[in-house]
Amino acid sequence: MKPPSFLIQTFGCRVNQAESKKIQEELINKGFIPFDTKNKTAPDLIILNTCAVTKKAEHEARQAINHFERTFPKAFLVATGCAVEAQKKLGIKLPAADLFIGNLDKEKIPQIIASCFPHFPEKKKTFQNKEAPVREWVKIQDGCRQYCSFCIVPLLRPNFQSKPPKEIIKEINRLVGRGVQEVVLCGINLSAFGQDLKPNLNLNDLINLILTKTKIPRLSLSSLTPNLITPSLIETYLKDHQQEKRLSIYFHLALQTGSPRLHRLMNRPKTDLNKTKKLLQYIKQEIPEFNLRADILVGFPGETEKDFRQTLQYIEEARIAFVHTFRFSPRPGTAAERMIEKGLWKEIPPEIKKERSRKVRALTKKIRQEEGKKLVGKKLNCLILGKKEGVWQGLTENFWEIEINASQKLVPKIIPVKITGLISDKKLRGKLLLKKSDKDFSHFLNQELRKNQDKKFAQSRNKLIGEKIISYGVRTKEIRKIVKKYWKEYPQLKTTAVCFTTAEKLISTKNLDNQLAGVFLLGLYQKISAIKDISWLEKLITKNINNWAVSDAFGSEVLAPVLKNSPKKNNLLYDWLNSENIWLKRAALVTTVKLKNKVENWEELAFKMLSLAEKEKEPLIKKASHWLEKAITITP
Numbered sequence: 025m026k027p028p029s030f031l032i033q034t035f036g037c038r039v040n041q042a043e044s045k046k047i048q049e050e051l052i053n054k055g056f057i058p059f060d061t062k063n064k065t066a067p068d069l070i071i072l073n074t075c076a077v078t079k080k081a082e083h084e085a086r087q088a089i090n091h092f093e094r095t096f097p098k099a100f101l102v103a104t105g106c107a108v109e110a111q112k113k114l115g116i117k118l119p120a121a122d123l124f125i126g127n128l129d130k131e132k133i134p135q136i137i138a139s140c141f142p143h144f145p146e147k148k149k150t151f152q153n154k155e156a157p158v159r160e161w162v163k164i165q166d167g168c169r170q171y172c173s174f175c176i177v178p179l180l181r182p183n184f185q186s187k188p189p190k191e192i193i194k195e196i197n198r199l200v201g202r203g204v205q206e207v208v209l210c211g212i213n214l215s216a217f218g219q220d221l222k223p224n225l226n227l228n229d230l231i232n233l234i235l236t237k238t239k240i241p242r243l244s245l246s247s248l249t250p251n252l253i254t255p256s257l258i259e260t261y262l263k264d265h266q267q268e269k270r271l272s273i274y275f276h277l278a279l280q281t282g283s284p285r286l287h288r289l290m291n292r293p294k295t296d297l298n299k300t301k302k303l304l305q306y307i308k309q310e311i312p313e314f315n316l317r318a319d320i321l322v323g324f325p326g327e328t329e330k331d332f333r334q335t336l337q338y339i340e341e342a343r344i345a346f347v348h349t350f351r352f353s354p355r356p357g358t359a360a361e362r363m364i365e366k367g368l369w370k371e372i373p374p375e376i377k378k379e380r381s382r383k384v385r386a387l388t389k390k391i392r393q394e395e396g397k398k399l400v401g402k403k404l405n406c407l408i409l410g411k412k413e414g415v416w417q418g419l420t421e422n423f424w425e426i427e428i429n430a431s432q433k434l435v436p437k438i439i440p441v442k443i444t445g446l447i448s449d450k451k452l453r454g455k456l457l458l459k460k461s462d463k464d465f466s467h468f469l470n471q472e473l474r475k476n477q478d479k480k481f482a483q484s485r486n487k488l489i490g491e492k493i494i495s496y497g498v499r500t501k502e503i504r505k506i507v508k509k510y511w512k513e514y515p516q517l518k519t520t521a522v523c524f525t526t527a528e529k530l531i532s533t534k535n536l537d538n539q540l541a542g543v544f545l546l547g548l549y550q551k552i553s554a555i556k557d558i559s560w561l562e563k564l565i566t567k568n569i570n571n572w573a574v575s576d577a578f579g580s581e582v583l584a585p586v587l588k589n590s591p592k593k594n595n596l597l598y599d600w601l602n603s604e605n606i607w608l609k610r611a612a613l614v615t616t617v618k619l620k621n622k623v624e625n626w627e628e629l630a631f632k633m634l635s636l637a638e639k640e641k642e643p644l645i646k647k648a649s650h651w652l653e654k655a656i657t658i659t660p
Contacts, residue, residue, distance in 0.1 A: 036075025165211030282338025323377030
């Protein structure tokens with residue numbers, strides 16, 4: 025029997041999106057299959073995860089139910105989320121659906137739905153997302169008890185609960201294992217996170233825990249109430265920016281107003297708005313690229329011109345560049361609705377709400393353009409999301425959308441880009457830091473190596489004292505570190521042509537650091553895609569036969585894994601051992617040791633190599649021979 029297909033449509037907040045993702049995973053695990061929207065047939069199951077925070081959201085929920093009832097009349101239609109909860113508790117009216125499930129039972133949706141398809145034999149599968157998303161939301165908290173006077177959410181999300189840190193860490197590590205590059209922490213009220221846990225902890229504690237116990241490349245936060253902007257949170261962000269740069273450098277504030285009077289009337293969490301503004305100004309001073317976004321509510325009952333001017337002033341002084349502005353509308357069951365009905369509060373006329381909304385958008389557009397221009401010429405880390413209409417799309421670390429000019433294929437990872445301009449007041453244009461030509465990779469690596477050069481090593485680079493090279497070990501570690509950094513930041517280096525050309529140019533220079541960097545680069549390439557062109561490799565080694573750095577580094581980094589599948593390996597190793605170059609001799613012996621348990625007739629090769637090296641008196645060769653002899657001795 026063909027597995028039933030399903031379609032999920034989500035409205036509203038990030039929490040809804042995270043919950044829908046969880047439902048999708050569990051349905052797939054139960055054997056359901058996602059509906060292909062390109063398919064001309066109908067889905068068997070439709071789930072609408074609704075919102076009701078505003079009248080507009082409530083209207084969208086009604087529209088969606090009607091639309092899917094008309095379009096796919098035979099599909100099993102399930103409505104869930106806040107609009108369903110509002111229908112049950114506050115009496116709002118929704119069109120008919122096959123099943124309504126409230127927020128409290130949302131986690132049970134996969135089990136409930138499975139029971140509605142009794143003829144479908146459940147086949148458990150492991151969730152695999154073919155699209156391999158690189159950015160995911162992780163729900164860490166649910167429920168709110170703040171009861172802001174304009175807000176319906178506490179009535180619809182009464183189940184107050186924080187997810188235990190161990191579960192959060194486990195979920196993030198699972199996502200990292202799938203290749204996710206960015207996690208966004210979301211909740212109905214993040215300021216309440218941890219209050220119900222024992223021992224208590226707060227959002228800042230959790231952030232530091234995640235940075236310590238996971239390897240997620242980028243961590244972001246969803247909507248924050250102003251009381252969460254504390255000196256300790258700012259300190260965490262500044263410390264991370266100076267070291268690892270794993271925290272996104274933006275805040276999205278659930279600000280609503282810049283008027284202290286309205287802030288109190290709205291029953292927002294107790295906060296000194298002026299202190300919050302100073303903290304925001306401080307972090308922007310320390311990190312000029314830091315981006316501020318906010319939710320702004322205009323037309324709250326009794327909002328005076330003075331109140332509104334204070335909001336505009338707050339936006340200007342804090343440099344809030346992006347806003348989601350919405351006009352007040354009384355929601356059922358809220359304090360604001362009751363105050364209006366009793367005549368204690370007076371609604372603002374619609375035309376004034378509209379004009380104030382326009383002014384907020386105009387001001388933030390001006391700020392956004394100014395902030396965007398300041399970014400031009402700067403380097404920002406960018407998460408590659410994919411291609412759209414032939415152009416690479418991404419999200420910068422300060423949450424600007426960006427288009428990237430790049431002819432080569434980019435992998436969905438975080439890479440540095442240079443901002444070259446603005447496409448619009450909401451979108452940047454950028455380019456990869458390195459130019460298209462392969463020459464630039466070796467050039468920039470050379471610059472980085474010289475900048476980090478150990479002076480002691482530079483002065484004694486060619487002085488051999490027996491087997492020792494002064495500062496060689498220390499310098500090699502530094503070179504490895506630099507090469508790994510470039511390997512991680514520039515995905516172009518993982519392509520065969522670019523990697524080989526760059527390595528060859530580095531090895532061909534007279535600079536020892538470059539030569540080592542070139543070999544280490546080939547070693548990194550070898551780990552992801554085996555080098556098969558032995559003739560190219562042989563030519564490169566022969567060309568640098570008298571280069572001790574190439575000879576020695578090749579033996580430990582590249583030769584063993586390359587030669588293990590080569591029919592020419594024995595002859596090559598014999599030739600190298602008979603050469604006049606002590607480093608190539610050593611490389612041949614070291615490579616033979618590393619080939620142990622990787623090739624057939626290894627012992628025969630090893631004994632032949634030992635016999636060839638028997639007459640060598642050079643301490644360097646004798647020591648390598650001893651390693652090979654020891655390897656033979658301990659062979660089972």
